[in-house]
Amino acid sequence: MQHDQPRPRRANKSGIRQVLFNSLSFLLIFLPIVLSGFLICRRYGNVQWVFIWLFICSAVFYGAWEPRYIFLLISSILFNYFVAIQLARSKSKPLLAFGIVVNLGSLAYFKYLNFILQTWSSVLGADFQPVAITLPLGISFITFIQIAFLVDVFRNSSDDLGFPKYALFVAYFPHLIAGPIIHHKEVMSQFTNARLAAISANDVVGGIALILCGLFKKVIIADTMASYSTPAFHLAGQLQPISFFDAWGALLAFTFQIYFDFSGYSDIAIGLSRLFGVRLPVNFDSPYKATSIIDFWRRWHITLSRFLRDYLYVPLGGNRHGVLRRYSNLMIVMLLGGLWHGASWMFVIWGGLHGTYLIINHAFHFLKRKIGEQSLSVLIASRLFSLLVFPAVMLSWVFFRSESWQGAKTMLRGMLGYNGILLPERYQAVLGSLNDWVMSTLHMHTGDLVTFGSFRAVLWMILVTAFVFLLPNSQQLLSEFDRSSGLAEDGHLRSRMLAFRPTAISAVVAAGVGIVVLAAIYAGVPSEFIYFQF
Known part of the structure; x- marks a missing residue:
């Protein structure tokens, strides 16, 4: 069952290049002209x-x-x-x-x-x-x-x-x-x-800081993750068997690709608007740190969640007509939210999965109130469910990214190990004397990987994982500099240490980030922008 749908596309048409924020024509030609005209209109x-x-x-x-x-x-x-x-x-x-x-x-x-x-x-x-x-x-x-x-x-x-x-x-x-x-x-x-x-210097400095942060996320991190995820999903779309590590590696890479693609875009959009003295609403708040699916949707595409709640869920009746009606409304909203992302049954399945997750989450909250939130069994279950949030979100991305049902099945079979577990010789050397025992016990075979074929890929994945789960987000980094950033200040020591301050050091760092990003764009690094045509 094949389905046409808008997939992440390489920006290989001149028109696409011109409208993307991560293009030299936008950054070096369009934006300076817009700002110059804006300053003239503002002044005269x-x-x-x-x-x-x-x-x-x-x-x-x-x-x-x-x-x-x-x-x-x-x-x-x-x-x-x-x-x-x-x-x-x-x-x-x-x-x-x-x-x-x-x-x-x-x-x-x-x-x-x-x-x-x-x-x-x-x-x-x-x-x-x-x-x-x-x-x-x-x-x-x-x-x-x-x-x-x-x-x-x-x-x-x-x-x-x-x-x-x-x-x-x-x-x-x-x-x-x-x-x-x-x-x-x-x-x-x-x-x-x-x-x-x-319009203050804080608006301009804060806007530039967000733009640079967003460009780094998009150009350096998201596009690198795309280079690891795309080959495996392409093979799965052609119904080619995907090995265990390739399947999980590609899914993890796409999970981070879409995270930094969307997070980077949101930073750039908010930063651009701040140059004109206008604050757009925060649209992204570290969703992979969510402790529940309800919390995830309060953090991921915040303004879409708000729209679906105010203009679809509430008019449908919300939670005003009993539990079954509430769960039905949740499923309808998420199915339509999935379809909103693209014309494909894969997006509908993705929305249906999240609808199911939300129903389970709300049902669990109902049981917690009945049993008692301080019950030991409830506390254990709460902790377990919080640990399952990220894997559940990852699983849903299989259908979001796959181009067909058969492609999604191929990827899922690889994740379950049906196509074997391959391990390159370079990784076997790391196992040392345990190599033979590990290979035989797990029924592993020597072979080349598509996703994690090099130590560099593994290192990138480790660094990006730490970036997502250990570091504060963009708004939190700017919270001390800009008290009206829209998000509560992160009280962790690492957030205070990393907090953005307009100093000579931060100016040098910002210039370095800008040069690296522009060099990567100039070099013609393949770029995929997932949300540009939704």
């Missing part, structure tokens, strides 16, 4: 000038991917603005429903038409001929923020409805590719003449 104009300038720049940014889709972006903005104006005058539920249906219809056509036709053809046993559709950049994010805006206007919880402000709200390039999913009032209310005049 007013906030309306800023709206118009940043919208023009955002439209150019969007058009670099596919110029004809600028008209789609503008048409979407005009339609939703017109509906919002009418909703502000008359709180009409049919009009709100019409606006939502049109937005979802556009999303369904561009993102899900081929998926729907392919599924229908499979049911009927007919041949499937895909429709030639190029997926517009960030269409899911654009759709979601505009649906949220219409609902907010209907609920009287939106900001003022000036058109330049609204147009920029939708097209604002820092969040355009992959979020965060913003609300009009929380972000656009910051675009005022007073706020523009009050």
Whole structure:
């Protein structure tokens, strides 16, 4: 059962290169021009000038991917603005429903038409001929923020409805590719003449620090992890047997790849916006440190979780109609959340797994209240479940990354050892006198590995694992420097020691990171950006 879906793609088209934050054209040409124009508008104009300038720049940014889709972006903005104006005058539920249906219809056509036709053809046993559709950049994010805006206007919880402000709200390039999913009032209310005049050195320094941190995560760590994960998943997609260590190594590499890809992007987006004096909501908070799946979804893609809760889970009834209804709503939300990530049954399975995890987590909380949270059995079970969170999340990534059900099965078979356990001779030397006993006891064979074929790969994996679980995240590192970072300060000694401070040493370190990142980009290191077309 094969399924077309947006997979992590190598940035090998000039258009993709131009719209990605980790490109020389963006960092050395586009961004300096945008900042120069912004400073001129701020110095000699007013906030309306800023709206118009940043919208023009955002439209150019969007058009670099596919110029004809600028008209789609503008048409979407005009339609939703017109509906919002009418909703502000008359709180009409049919009009709100019409606006939502049109937005979802556009999303369904561009993102899900081929998926729907392919599924229908499979049911009927007919041949499937895909429709030639190029997926517009960030269409899911654009759709979601505009649906949220219409609902907010209907609920009287939106900001003022000036058109330049609204147009920029939708097209604002820092969040355009992959979020965060913003609300009009929380972000656009910051675009005022007073706020523009009050942009501080802290905003600029903090923004640059976040951008550099995000670029390092994306270019140096995520892309390195991709070089270890991609070959094995590619072989699994071709139904080639994957050995035990290769399967687990590739899955672990992808687990860290998507972590640093998304974390890096979030840092860059927030940092870019801070250069304009605007704070985007935190979207990523060390999710692999979560002690439960509930906690994981409070930390991973925070604004998507918020959107699904406020605009889907609560309208469905939330937890107001009994336990069974609550669990059904959770599963529906997670299935749709999975489908939101891409037009594939693999994403639906991924969402279904997380829906199952959440139901188990909520059921366990219910039992804890019944039995007593201080019961020894409950404490032991709580600790066990907390240890299972990361493996459970890892397991779900198999389906998120696999291109087909058969590819996922091939990977799972490798993880279970059905395809044998290979160990290169260079690793056998490390075992010394225990080599023969270990090889025979575990039924291992000598062979080459795709993922962990070198000591360098193993060292990278160890360092990245320590990075994820032992170090504070970006916002925590900036918390002492910027008390309004959005996250609580990490009280650990290592966080205080590593905390960012604007000193000569930090300037040298930042310059070094910048040079390393630019050199890696210039060298043409293969780059995959997982969320750029969601």
